[in-house]
Each structure stands twice: as C-alpha cells, then as structure tokens.
Amino acid sequence: MKINIILKENIRDEFELLDDYTFYLDSIFTNPETSKVKSKIVSHDIFKYLSGKRGYQINPQNTLVADFANIALTTYSIDQIAEREKYGVLGWSRYFNLHIPVYNLDKWNLVKNDLEQTLSFLSGDKWTVHFRKTTEAFPQLQDSEFKAKKVCLFSGGMDSFIGINDLIHKYDRIATISHHKSGNSGELSLQKKLIQEIKTANKSTLITPFYFYVQGLKNDHFKGEKTQRARSIIFLALGLLIANTSSDTTSVIIPENGLISLNLPLTPARGGSHSTKTTHPKYITGLNDIFKKIGINNRIENPYRFKTKGEMLTECENADFVREKIRKTLSCSKPGYHKQWTKVEDDGNNKDVSNQCGYCVPCIIRRASLYTNGLDKETDYFKGISDNQGDFRAFNYAISKYTTKQIVLSEFLKAGSMNLTSREIKKYVNMYIRGIKEVKKFIQA
Incomplete structure (x- = not known):
C-alpha cells in the first residue's frame, strides 16, 4: 500500500x-x-x-x-x-x-x-x-547573535556526555541539541540535569542547550511503529539548523561509539534494516555527499567512529569528572519503560526502579564499557543481562561468529558502496573486533 x-x-x-x-x-x-x-x-x-x-x-x-x-x-x-x-x-x-x-x-x-x-x-x-x-519567498527571520563553534547532539546517553566533555576542552562556544517526545521516560529532565552538571563544572565554556520536542501523532489509520528506523534524521536536521545559524561551515558532531554505529547484525534474522542504521557510515557519508553536491557546507562528523564505547570512556578528557557522573547517563533502548509500568510498593511508588532495563543491546554494550573501566554495577539496572534471553543470546551468537577480520569485513561490505577509503574500512574492521571482545569479556565475567 x-x-x-x-x-x-x-x-x-x-x-x-x-x-x-x-x-x-x-x-x-x-x-x-x-x-x-x-x-x-x-x-x-x-x-x-x-x-x-x-x-x-x-x-x-x-x-x-x-x-x-x-x-x-x-x-x-x-x-x-x-x-x-x-x-x-x-x-x-x-x-x-x-x-x-x-x-x-x-x-x-x-x-x-x-x-x-x-x-x-x-x-x-x-x-x-x-x-x-515554493510559491513564496523565504521568511524573514530575526538576525541571531548566537554563534557556536561546534554543535553536538546530546541524547543524555553515555556517548553524548563524553562527547560534550571532550569538546569543551577545544572550543569555548558549544551548542547542544536534544530531542524528546511525550511520555514519562524522563529523557528531558535527565538531559537538562546533565547539561547543568557540565555547565557547573566548566565555567570557561559557553554551552547553549536546545531542547526540541518532536512527536509523531497517531490517528485512526496509524497506531504507531516501534522500530522507528528513521529517527536520527530529525536529530541531525535540528543540529544542522543550529549549525547553519552559527556559520556556513560549523559542523554537527554525533558522538557515537563505532560498535553501535556500525551495528553489524548480531544474528542472521537481524540482517539488513532489521539492525538500525542511525549513524552507520554509509548513511552519514551519504548525507554528507548529498550536502556537498547541492551546496550545504556544514558537515556531519562522528569523531568516535573508530572507537569502542569502552575506549571512549578510557580516553576521554576530564576523566575524573566523567567517571564520577557517567552512571547518571541513560543508554537504554526503552528508557523509563519499567519505571512507567512497574509498581514495587503498596502505595504504587516506583522511585527506586531503574530507568534502564539492563538487557537490551545498548544496555549490554554500555555495561561492557563500564566493566572495562571498573565501573559496572548491576544494581543500576532493572534486570541482569541474561534475564531477557533475546539480546543476550544474539550477542553470544555474534561473539562466536565475528572471530576474524575477514568475517567482519565481509559483513560490513554487504551495506554496499560507501564513500570510504581502504584505510577507513580497515579501521572500522579493527574497531569492531575490539568492540566484540569488549562485550565478550563482560559477558563471560
């Protein structure tokens, strides 16, 4: 249809x-x-x-x-x-x-x-x-004095928290772009709290946050789709609006670890678009190529595309501050789901229920990175990694499958033609091997 x-x-x-x-x-x-x-x-x-x-x-x-x-x-x-x-x-x-x-x-x-x-x-x-x-001229908008040197997407997740902390050591004016929907997940309040933590700890950098609300509306025909594969495009477009307001060349930074960005299918059933491509290099280079052809000079950049999540944390700037606050970040694929539906006390109070499930793919990768840095605590999550067997078994399958660089390379190239050099492809493959080993060590432990 x-x-x-x-x-x-x-x-x-x-x-x-x-x-x-x-x-x-x-x-x-x-x-x-x-x-x-x-x-x-x-x-x-x-x-x-x-x-x-x-x-x-x-x-x-x-x-x-x-x-x-x-x-x-x-x-x-x-x-x-x-x-x-x-x-x-x-x-x-x-x-x-x-x-x-x-x-x-x-x-x-x-x-x-x-x-x-x-x-x-x-x-x-x-x-x-x-x-x-269009039939009418571009609307006359008020001139803006706001000029950021970098624009950084900020979801409230661990990667974006690290990304902003790294940027403030290089630039004195940064804009952060956050996106939230309706519901009780607590994403907006968390994003604001984390930005305030960063501001308080970094007085010398001007951090200007933008919190956008964008929500699809269901109706008699559409009841809502849970996969939402195209969700990153609005996030990038909002960042691009702010970047272009600052200058014609200001970049939009996507702080995303390479393992989740590449997101090779963990099992055969998760092939193709059954695995998300929200920051996949083919998608990002595809958008940048389109921008270049038509005359948009702002670029989308992921400086962590060749790093695992654990490496991002290990090598970050202002390490003491980041390690102190990192457990406040939110990585779960269904943030607030259990907090919204679980009643743990007679009076219905669920204040001690974690916002993060602990067993989805992002939670497992998060916990593996924290484990690598000696920071993992199972009590921070609603359940253990094996309490929901789906993603746990999928990771075990992937660990047994992606054992050589040639296997990883073969799966990576199934995405089709990408505007990448042979050196970049090699770095992606090496990163993915390190990332799988990071998860393997955590699961086996």
Missing part, C-alpha cells in the same frame, strides 16, 4: 491529492496556532525556536538547510506512526510517497535519487520524493 504524505508550505498552500491514504503536515515555518491542517501527523516546537519564543533565535543562512529540515520532519513523522505490520510488505517494508515544497527545486532534483536511496538504506522502506517549488 502506497502512503502519500504532503508537506504544506504555509496556510495558503492548496496542494493536495485525492488518493486514499494521503496525510498532511505543516512546514517548520508555519505557526501551529494558525495551521489549517486537520488531523496532522506531527506535533513539534521548532517554530517557537524560529520565532524566538524559546529565547534562542534560529536563523539558518542557507535555505537548503531549511529545505532539509522539512524533508527530515516529513520522513521522521510518518516513520514514527505507520506500523510495519499493517502497511509493510510481509510486515516490514512500507511504501512512502513524499510531496515536499522546497526553495531550491533544481538542486534537490539533482540529488533526488541519492536521497531516496539514502532514506531506503536508513529505514528499509521504499521512499519516493516529489519536490515542488
């Missing part, structure tokens, strides 16, 4: 399709209070930052960056809510038809195929993108 998603340029945009399963959302430049879209598929506060109502003024200098933000918002929204079981072929690959107005029609048509292929690699779906020219 083909699902049509139409982005409205503004409240005067009358573009529509009469096909069944056609859904709408607004451009980031449309005030939600004046929107004419009924049953919209996303809610967000990006407009408040663009209009200065959040205290920080976003003013991208390149209209291509604004175009990409609208593309990302459209992609993220439908990926979040359209369940694969109902709309996917054999319960997986869905067919999305995006209709998006852009300020730079010729340039986006130049990379149309590249973008569709990149999105398909990211989510495992078929994406067809139809661009149309």
Whole structure:
C-alpha cells in the first residue's frame, strides 16, 4: 500500500491529492496556532525556536538547510506512526510517497535519487520524493547573535556526555541539541540535569542547550511503529539548523561509539534494516555527499567512529569528572519503560526502579564499557543481562561468529558502496573486533 504524505508550505498552500491514504503536515515555518491542517501527523516546537519564543533565535543562512529540515520532519513523522505490520510488505517494508515544497527545486532534483536511496538504506522502506517549488519567498527571520563553534547532539546517553566533555576542552562556544517526545521516560529532565552538571563544572565554556520536542501523532489509520528506523534524521536536521545559524561551515558532531554505529547484525534474522542504521557510515557519508553536491557546507562528523564505547570512556578528557557522573547517563533502548509500568510498593511508588532495563543491546554494550573501566554495577539496572534471553543470546551468537577480520569485513561490505577509503574500512574492521571482545569479556565475567 502506497502512503502519500504532503508537506504544506504555509496556510495558503492548496496542494493536495485525492488518493486514499494521503496525510498532511505543516512546514517548520508555519505557526501551529494558525495551521489549517486537520488531523496532522506531527506535533513539534521548532517554530517557537524560529520565532524566538524559546529565547534562542534560529536563523539558518542557507535555505537548503531549511529545505532539509522539512524533508527530515516529513520522513521522521510518518516513520514514527505507520506500523510495519499493517502497511509493510510481509510486515516490514512500507511504501512512502513524499510531496515536499522546497526553495531550491533544481538542486534537490539533482540529488533526488541519492536521497531516496539514502532514506531506503536508513529505514528499509521504499521512499519516493516529489519536490515542488515554493510559491513564496523565504521568511524573514530575526538576525541571531548566537554563534557556536561546534554543535553536538546530546541524547543524555553515555556517548553524548563524553562527547560534550571532550569538546569543551577545544572550543569555548558549544551548542547542544536534544530531542524528546511525550511520555514519562524522563529523557528531558535527565538531559537538562546533565547539561547543568557540565555547565557547573566548566565555567570557561559557553554551552547553549536546545531542547526540541518532536512527536509523531497517531490517528485512526496509524497506531504507531516501534522500530522507528528513521529517527536520527530529525536529530541531525535540528543540529544542522543550529549549525547553519552559527556559520556556513560549523559542523554537527554525533558522538557515537563505532560498535553501535556500525551495528553489524548480531544474528542472521537481524540482517539488513532489521539492525538500525542511525549513524552507520554509509548513511552519514551519504548525507554528507548529498550536502556537498547541492551546496550545504556544514558537515556531519562522528569523531568516535573508530572507537569502542569502552575506549571512549578510557580516553576521554576530564576523566575524573566523567567517571564520577557517567552512571547518571541513560543508554537504554526503552528508557523509563519499567519505571512507567512497574509498581514495587503498596502505595504504587516506583522511585527506586531503574530507568534502564539492563538487557537490551545498548544496555549490554554500555555495561561492557563500564566493566572495562571498573565501573559496572548491576544494581543500576532493572534486570541482569541474561534475564531477557533475546539480546543476550544474539550477542553470544555474534561473539562466536565475528572471530576474524575477514568475517567482519565481509559483513560490513554487504551495506554496499560507501564513500570510504581502504584505510577507513580497515579501521572500522579493527574497531569492531575490539568492540566484540569488549562485550565478550563482560559477558563471560
């Protein structure tokens, strides 16, 4: 089944399709209070930052960056809510038809195929993108005095905490980009607490945090999709908006360890898009290549792509501070799930239940890295790593499979053509071998 998603340029945009399963959302430049879209598929506060109502003024200098933000918002929204079981072929690959107005029609048509292929690699779906020219000029935004030297994505996880701590030793003005959804996971409050900890410990660096709310909206047709393979695209687009507000060359930093970034399938059943590709080198280089072709000079960088999670912690700056605070970070794939649903006392109080399950893939990799540095504590998690056998058995299978560099290389190259040198590929392979050994030592212990 083909699902049509139409982005409205503004409240005067009358573009529509009469096909069944056609859904709408607004451009980031449309005030939600004046929107004419009924049953919209996303809610967000990006407009408040663009209009200065959040205290920080976003003013991208390149209209291509604004175009990409609208593309990302459209992609993220439908990926979040359209369940694969109902709309996917054999319960997986869905067919999305995006209709998006852009300020730079010729340039986006130049990379149309590249973008569709990149999105398909990211989510495992078929994406067809139809661009149309905007009918009105780019909105006049207030000039911003805010200028960051680096923009760093900050989820509240262990890697992002290390990433910011490393950056503040090199740059005196940093912006952090956080994204949260609704619910009781506690992500937003945790992100704010950790940023405040970093600010308090580093008075000489100006750290400007941005906390964006973006949430796909379910409706009578869409009940929500748990995999959400395309979730990283909105995170990157928000970072790019801030980076381009600062300068045409300010980079967006993704602090992500190489093991989880490469994310080779732990078992045969987790091949292809059944393993997330949110920071995979093929995806990141694909986006950077698209940006280069059309004229976006800001780049996406992952300085930890050749490091394991344990190595990130071992080699980080300000090690004493990081080691003291690192257990406050959140790595779980379902943050707050047990805290939300578990009642452990007669009065319903669950304050002592951990936000982190302890047995999902990110939790196991986290605990392995902490174990390597003598910091792992099982009591920090809701359950032990083997209490849920799925991911535990998958890691044991991977440990028995990825025993040589040739096996890792063969699996890595299944991703297809990547704009990487032979030296970079070798470094990825060596890192992955070290990462698997890191997890192996922890599990066996």
